[in-house]
Amino acid sequence: QVQLVESGGGLVQAGGSLRLSCAVSGRTTSSYSVGWFRQAPGKEREFVACISWADDSPYYADSAKGRFTISRNNAKKTVYLQMNSLKPEDTAVYYCATTSYHIGLTANAYEYWGQGTQVTVSS
Numbered sequence: 001q002v003q004l005v006e007s008g009g010g011l012v013q014a015g016g017s018l019r020l021s022c023a024v025s026g027r028t029t030s031s032y033s034v035g036w037f038r039q040a041p042g043k044e045r046e047f048v049a050c051i052s053w054a055d056d057s058p059y060y061a062d063s064a065k066g067r068f069t070i071s072r073n074n075a076k077k078t079v080y081l082q083m084n085s086l087k088p089e090d091t092a093v094y095y096c097a098t099t100s101y102h103i104g105l106t107a108n109a110y111e112y113w114g115q116g117t118q119v120t121v122s123s
Helices: none
Strands: 003-007 010-013 018-025 033-039 046-051 058-060 068-073 078-083 092-099 117-122
Touching: 003 092, 018 033, 018 092, 018 117, 033 068, 033 078, 046 068, 046 078, 058 068, 078 092
Parallel strands: 010 117
Antiparallel strands: 003 018, 018 078, 033 046, 033 092, 046 058, 068 078, 092 117
16 A cells, blocks of 8 residues: 655745645555646646656646656655746645556556645735
8 A cells, every 4th residue: 555645735926936745655666656636626637747767757747847846755755846936827736646657647547646735826
């Protein structure tokens, strides 16, 4: 079993920054990729970014490119999402999840999910 706990969400003004963390426990290897998704009220959950277990390659949604950076610390079993230049449309609950695939760009590729952390960007 895998447990994921997100942290770092909060309220920030437009143009500000936040760093989300995803702590993974229950795994004994680093052979899993981790993705970040978000879900705004009334909208479907959407892919934000993921980082591959094979070579730490990052992948981003178009909305995140140039503003968000995903990284991982295998020793700490933690994945980070640095979010800069935040916009009101980034407001959502952010979830992290793990997959055994090299990369996963859709939610159904992921097996385990955290409970989410709220990010609110005010204009």
